[in-house]
Amino acid sequence: MHLTRLDVNDLRCHIALGVDLTPGPITLIGDNGVGKTSVIEAIGYLASGASHRVATDAPLIRTGCDRAVVEGHVSAAGAVNRLAIEIMPGRSNRARLNGGPVRPRELIGRLRTVLFSPEDCALITGEPGGRRRFLDDLLRQHRPRQAAVQAEYERTVRQRSALLKQCAQGRGSHLAEELAIWDEALIQRGSDLTVQRWRCAADLGPLVDQAYAELADDTSVQLTYVSAALGEHADAGDHAEVASGLRNALNRLRAAEIARGSCLVGPHRDDLRVDLGGLPARGHASQGEVWSLSLALRLGARQLLAEIDDGRGEPVLLCDDVFSALDNRRRTRVSDILLTAEQVIVTGASADDVPAALRGSIRRLDPGAQS
Amino acid sequence: MYEGPIQRLIDELSRLPGIGPKGAQRIAFHVLAADSADIARLAGLLVEVRERVRFCQVCGNIAQDDRCRICADPRRDASVICVVEESKDVVAIERTREYRGRYHVLGGAISPIDGIGPNDLAIPALMARLADGEVREVILATDPNLEGEATASYLARLLTPFEVLVTRPASGLPVGGDLEYADEVTLGRAFAGRRQIGAPGER
DSSP: OEEEEEEEEETEEEEEEEEOOOOEEEEEEOTTTHHHHHHHHHHHHHHHHHOOSSSGGGGBBBBBBBOOOEEEEEEETTTEEEEHHHHHHOOOOOEEEEEEEGGGTTTTBBBBBBEOOGGHHHHHSSOOOHHHHHHHHHHHHSSTTHHHHHHHHHHHHHHHHHHHHHHHHHHHHHHHHHHHHHHHHHHHHHHHHHHHHHHHHHHHHHHHHHHHHHSSOOOOOEEEBBTTTTTTTTTTTTTHHHEEEEEEHHHHHHHHHHHHHHSSSSGGEEEEEEEETTEEHHHHHHHHHHHHHHHHHHHHHHHHHHHOOOOOOOOOEEESSSSGGSSSSHHHHHHHHHHHHHEEEEEEEEGSSOGGGGGGGEEEEEETTOO | OOHHHHHHHHHTTTTTTOOHHHHHHHHHHHHHHHHHHHHHHHHHHHHHHHHHEEOTTTOOOOOOSSSSSHHOTTTEEEEEEEEESOOOOOHHHHHHOOOOEEEEEEESSSGGGBBBBBBGTTHHHHHHHTTTTTTEEEEEOOSSHHHHHHHHHHHHHTTTTTTTTOOOOOOOOOTTGGGSSSSSHHHHHHHTTTTOOOOOOOO
């Protein structure tokens, strides 16, 4: 699939940006602060329904506006679909598909993207939250139903945490019965999410291993989904087993959860462990290995999305200023891989930041030159 | 900003649900331009609705007297109670003309974030209605979202000791729609809750 047109209104610094796009490489060049990353962010939002940079939508909206609008024309499987999302912080977003109103989550999966950004190293070296987000983003694009599963799980955790706080304060009279209901809600939705993430990690592992071999060397890469409730050696691909593991963990942690007033176990506390040559990459990998691993995770994700057999083709690749941080050898490897993509959108402060092979069609972004 | 009452009216209107500042302004200027008899009738209704509308002492539905129209109707089947969150849900189910039992309006759903627990809902009144043993079935028709499901599960547990059949309406495909347009969650639920049509070998 590829984008043929992108319009961004009132998102970050963009008042009204409109660009026609072609398949193959597209390079966005502009000084710092003209909004290159925001264009990438806008495309990502259209694909996954969330920003890759911030957890809430408020910072996305241009100062003085109450909403931002992103519209993209996606060409896939021989047809062009117009996807539009109106981002309204504090309210429900509105979405349109080919001009007709649809629920925002119905847009997800129609445009698929994989983003490479300078912050990707944190996937390996950073906190588990980043790796969970990586898996969840991938899952939403891979299986759109997961958007609802994830949203319901998050809300269940918030509801249950609120109730645990009430338990800690001793308010209310039916707290034990009420907690039992939210335990079940957490077990049901949490086991669904755990199983999906576990399967996604299992599918992704060999693809990442292969990508690492192409990028660096043939040191083995292994992905392990670590469930806080079950421990890392458990088979978290089985619904009933995960559910009973979660139930046991909730019973075990009952007093601690009430004392802390928050949910201490469930997929929101899980991690995706990346091992390189049998050792945890976090803590053991060198800086160069971390770079190759984070790129390999993204390339594995690209492959996973490309293998979806709905005839819509491979995802659009987005590269936000990644090349300045890579040495020459990796630059060449990465640009060779990206060149095979149906469409890749690359940003850089100047054309020199982008490998010559990817300089395809250059678009200059200038402040004030937006039409 | 406008001067005097018109601005105060705009401010008040924009506090109402579903009305933004622009909509409030539009309504306020419509009020200025409209026939004064129409506006007087509207103003009268606003006062009357607060004074005259009451809640049914049996089911909690909106009523004009102590009992709502449905609870007062002897033709309605008293052995089935349909539990809903709001009076709006009663109206929606009544529109189907399929249901001949009675209702029970909870006044919301369990939501710890909003500080709403079982004590804030009309649950004791529901239990009281089950005491005489006349009710044979309770339909838990709370919303099919997280809070509605939680409320239904809570009630289902409470109802276990009673000798009643506890049911929940099915989630599934919209009638007259296209399968391909159903969203994934609904379609997934519909598949999970699929029914057999005709027994194997039955001809």
